[in-house]
Amino acid sequence: MRWKRALLLLAGICILSAVVLSGYVYYAPFSVMPPQNKPDQAPQKVYDYYMIIDEASGTTLMYIPLVAHVGDEVLSEDNKLYEIVRIEENRAYARFVRDINIEKYKE
Known part of the structure; x- marks a missing residue:
């Protein structure tokens, strides 16, 4: 026991x-x-408009009255897709991604 x-x-x-x-x-x-935690990013100053600039050529693609963020996609008037890669003040630099064939979406 x-x-x-x-x-x-x-x-x-x-x-x-x-x-x-x-x-x-x-x-x-x-x-x-x-x-x-990830380090906090410095808050981005808000501007009245942002210039979207082609990163490769430096040409202005468009002006937008919205707040631009890194990673946003922009479709230009000649159907080229760009992605915003960096922002300096009210200038957003965009990198060309690809051409968009808009004809295949039309009915």
């Missing part, structure tokens, strides 16, 4: 140790190395 009680006590201690150890393994990375 004593050995059953000792075996049961040993099993209980092992289970309790496993639970405590698994909890420590799960939560330890958060206490040792907490997750880091």
